[in-house]
Amino acid sequence: GQQVMQIPQYQHVQEGEDFTTYCNSSTTLSNIQWYKQRPGGHPVFLIQLVKSGEVKKQKRLTFQFGEAKKNSSLHITATQTTDVGTYFCAGPWIQGAQKLVFGQGTRLT
Amino acid sequence: NAGVTQTPKFRVLKTGQSMTLLCAQDMNHEYMYWYRQDPGMGLRLIHYSVGEGTTAKGEVPDGYNVSRLKKQNFLLGLESAAPSQTSVYFCASSFTTPGTEAFFGQGTRLTVV
Numbered sequence: 001g002q003q004v005m006q007i008p009q010y011q012h013v014q015e016g017e018d019f020t021t022y023c024n025s026s027t028t029l030s031n032i033q034w035y036k037q038r039p040g041g042h043p044v045f046l047i048q049l050v051k052s053g054e055v056k057k058q059k060r061l062t063f064q065f066g067e068a069k070k071n072s073s074l075h076i077t078a079t080q081t082t083d084v085g086t087y088f089c090a091g092p093w094i095q096g097a098q099k100l101v102f103g104q105g106t107r108l109t
Numbered sequence: 110n111a112g113v114t115q116t117p118k119f120r121v122l123k124t125g126q127s128m129t130l131l132c133a134q135d136m137n138h139e140y141m142y143w144y145r146q147d148p149g150m151g152l153r154l155i156h157y158s159v160g161e162g163t164t165a166k167g168e169v170p171d172g173y174n175v176s177r178l179k180k181q182n183f184l185l186g187l188e189s190a191a192p193s194q195t196s197v198y199f200c201a202s203s204f205t206t207p208g209t210e211a212f213f214g215q216g217t218r219l220t221v222v
Binding site for chain 1: 140142144149150151152153154157159165167168199201203209210211212213214215216
């Protein structure tokens with residue numbers, strides 16, 4: 001089974017409110033990726049984090065990789081209707097693994 | 110540049126029928142993946158391939174077979190379809206190890222009745 005927990009599973013916000021989704025692993029990750037899937041669409045790559053404590057920003061989106069490289073978060077400031085969709089974290093949850101495995105996703109409405 | 114193309118986009122099967130889903134990529138990617146997506150379950154890895162002629166099992170491989178005879182194509186087969194295989198199937202590809210961006214196809218919506 002999956003070795004990562006993504007929370008919350010669902011989140012409903014009013015336009016203009018902030019939104020955060022978390023990805024937690026029991027094992028150390030070599031890197032983590034984030035994807036967005038619009039309703040009826042396919043997952044689209046957003047960003048990859050590699051370094052411990054790394055923080056990256058894309059306009060209103062802020063991505064963070066934990067110091068221990070076991071967790072990550074995506075924060076959206078002042079949500080807009082274009083942010084609606086499901087956000088997934090993904091990675092090789094075992095060091096050196098060749099398969100790309102996804103978290104359960106957080107659906108933002 | 111087509112990227113990742115899946116065929117067909119929609120299909121309805123009767124229980125026990127077989128079918129093959131085709132994934133084709135034109136980016137010269139080494140890695141290819143098949144996922145299924147069910148409500149509340151996220152994307153679950155069925156099988157994957159790290160290069161031409163290789164395949165490996167993912168999280169939910171039972172009931173599926175795959176082949177990667179050519180680098181650009183990754184086929185997913187259902188030998189005897191079951192209603193539990195009703196799902197949306199996504200193919201993805203990436204250059205090398207899962208530390209690079211994966212590109213997804215548009216998906217195949219399969220219904221088994």
